[in-house]
Amino acid sequence: MNWISWLVAEIFGLFFRLAPLRIKPGLYRIGTPDENAPVLVTGNYRLTVARLWKRLRSRNLYLLVADSGGINVWCASAGGRLTHHQVLSVLKTSRIEERVNHRRLVLPQLSATGIDGRQLHQRSGWHICWGPVYARDIPAFLDRNFQAIPPMRRVEYPLGARIEMALCWAFSLSFLALFLLSFLWPQAIPATIAIIFAASILFHLSLPLFRNLFRPYRRPSKIWPVEFESGGLQTLILLAIWVAAFILNTAGSIPLAESWKWALLMSIVLLTLTIDLPGSTPILKSGTHEDRHWNLVLDGNRCQGTGICREVCPMQCFDWAPSGKSMIHARPDDCIRCGACVVQCPVDALFFLDPEGNRLDVDLIRYRKVDIWGRRNVHVK
Ligand code: SF4
Ligand code: SF4
Incomplete structure (x- = not known):
């Protein structure tokens, strides 16, 4: 990647954003990474890779570009094009484990709707860590020892x-x-x-x-x-x-x-x-998706206070309960039913109710993703 590729990606990304813009999946080096360098994952949407390069070009790290069909991370994850399968595949084919002496994988926060973190951990042995929403915050996230502050976890529409x-x-x-x-x-x-x-x-x-x-x-x-x-x-x-x-x-x-x-x-x-x-905005629910009428429920008795839902929620709907040992769904009106918290909750304490009040199986959210008509018809298990 260089400045010319970045400029081409920005121009094409602006005018042809609704079409897939692919870059070859695989391992990309930014700077001169050594065996301690962080390993970040993204999809193979050309504009995303170009923007990551622009923000991170002064760092030394490995970028694993998974095959998301040339679609951006969030849409590919919601649509079943970026799941633990694609990440496992790029982990294996890149042979990244031979290049680093750690097993920490930084995933984009917005991929939490599609990538099942537990499956990925169990099948690969890598420790999963959710990065911030925007590339601009990744340097600060790395400097904070892989910790994001709440504003880094919220999607905006400036x-x-x-x-x-x-x-x-x-x-x-x-x-x-x-x-x-x-x-x-x-x-x-x-x-x-x-x-x-x-x-x-x-x-x-x-x-x-x-x-x-x-x-x-x-x-x-x-x-x-x-x-x-x-x-x-x-x-x-x-x-x-x-x-x-x-x-x-x-x-x-x-x-x-x-x-x-x-x-x-x-x-x-x-x-x-x-x-x-x-x-067409990142902050409101599509009017065509069947899940627009679902309501998210948090079962406080099941919650074990892992904090994962708060880490992955792009609308920052969760707060700690006064006890500090469990979570509450504090801002339900901001919820865009992305399902990220349901997919990642390790004890299934989060679930959706349909408009009739029926509880939806969490595996429906985990392993059936949204098709072009907004229905959960894409199987990814
Ligand atoms: S992810 Fe589940 S268990 Fe963890 S804090 Fe959220 S609701 Fe509780
Ligand atoms: S479903 Fe709602 S509460 Fe859960 S992560 Fe998405 S926006 Fe946040």
Whole structure:
């Protein structure tokens, strides 16, 4: 890896983020690692590896790049593409155990939804250690003797990330619009692309203002196959578009057929951008996932106070109980049902209830991952 590869990965990562961007799996050296060097694991998403290299290039360590199908760590873990199988495979093929004199493996915190830490430990003999969420915190994490402070364990959606997400959605949708409109309505292409970029940036930048609108509903909707968590916003937008078309028609400023065509085109664009806006953020639950209505329960009688759930929770929903010997699920409204805590709890003290109040088997969460439709259909055991 060098600066040119980093720049290429950043540019491609921005515009083609929705497509897999692979780098060859295997062992990568950063600096000149010796037998005491830390061993970190990540997926083979090119942008992730480039960003890790940028943050860690002044360090000496080994980076084990597991085959996550060219998908980022969190999505690959949730979708069953990055599990203990892929990590075991890269551990074996890299022969890393011949290069270091310790057995401590630093896994990305966001892989905790997919990698079963206990299985990995039992099958490999390596001690598992959960690294921080962001690459920028890894140097401090290493300097603290592999300890992360709570802010390092929380996922954020700051301005820079929102702009990146807005641009990557706008670029992908513009590409599709360019292709389709070249056949159907070429004159509309420039204005459509301008509106796509403006709307995407507006939605993602203003997300904090209407974040509470997107919190998962407690009761499931039987009406829509894909739940319109952003239904209020979409209704307002569609109303505005069609009222504007009506006014323009009445005022006679645009021919009738043309204004309805524009209204239809803009409705499609804006519905596409907003249909699962929560799902394109890291801080809200996707409106298409079946587990959006599940409720997490912590059985205080079973909890042994290992603290692992607190380590892996990307929303930092857990606090220590006043006794300091067990955990409490202190912020359930922040929970995005990622399942990481359920997968990692060594005594199965954490589980989900479905909307009818039925307890879901923890193995369902551990070994069945989310498919593209948001259902737990991908078996990984
Ligand atoms: S991981 Fe399980 S046992 Fe450990 S603190 Fe959390 S709930 Fe308790
Ligand atoms: S509490 Fe919710 S957000 Fe946190 S790890 Fe568990 S399922 Fe994920």
